[in-house]
Amino acid sequence: MALLSVLTPVLAVVLCLVIGFMVVKSRETETASRAKLTTKGASKTDLRPWVDQDLQDDTESPTGGKDDEEWVDGDEEEDLAHVPYSPLRYPEEKMLQRSKDFYTLLNHRRSVRFISPEPVPREVIDNVILTAGTAPSGAHTEPWTFVVVSDPVTKHQIRLIVEEEEEMNYRQRMGDRWVQDLSKLRTNWIKEYLDVAPYLILIFKQTHGILPDGRKKTHYYNEISVSISCGILLAALQNVGLVTVTSTPLNCGPQLRLLLKRPANEKLLMLLPVGYPAADATVPDLKRKHLDDIMVHF
DSSP, rough: OOHHHHHHHHHHHHHHHHHHHHHHHHHHHHHHHHHHHHHHHHOOGGGGTSSSSSOOOOOOSSSSTTTTTGGGGGGGGGOOOOOOOOOOOOOOOHHHHHHHHHHHHHHTBOOOOOOOOOOOHHHHHHHHHHHTTTTGGGGGOOEEEEEOOOOHHHHHHHHHHHHHHHHHHHIISOOOHHHHHTTTTOOOOTTTTTSSSSEEEEEEESSEEEEETEEEOTTTTTHHHHHHHHHHHHHHHHHHHHHOOOBBOOOOOHHHHHHHOTTTTTTEEEEEEEEEBBBOOOOOOOOOHHHHOOOOOO
């Protein structure tokens, strides 16, 4: 009896610990289930507004599934011949000068929202896009489509779509902090330059390729590849004295894709109004980070 009287408090403590553990686990499971359901049924405004689901890199993999026969087997493609490569090599002094000159050129680049309606030679735009098309891409799939719009009616339709969504972004989706961060740049949902700029260049990423026989071809790292080409495009525009403002119109992709009659495997990544700067153009007096703030050297 003495032993039982000693063990009883211990057993009671153990029993309480077991019950407490079971209650905590039960609550954790319930919370996780609720979170899953909430995420599953969340509206677009409940999700992080800067993560546009239409821009996610949803590269499909030709492994598994019932539609394997719709995909091209990599083994079917011909092997590429390799050829000698001898790029220009400059003396060190010239290398240094060219690196400084190129930096100076691109350091003058600014996002410009005041664009002149003055015509720009079409051949210049063609050459700029050819330059963007030299970008590297996963397995050389070149997963980009550059849609150039100069038709005034189509440009205005694009503006209407963008402004409608952008007003909702500023008023509802973006949140107070994001809007406050943009206030110093004096931006809003009014995009007059979409009508004024002589050209709009809409860059679409191809989530996969479609061959003439209807089969699909995997486009590896398609979003990264197209993003690199966009960087080269910005440099090429600066090189010929044209300006633009990088625009990623949130939630406009599907509507613009349909307007421009692009296939379902293409997703809008960026929209660039392109032209000469307006005579009275202004830009924010921004400063760029020093080399020590952006480079780590081992």
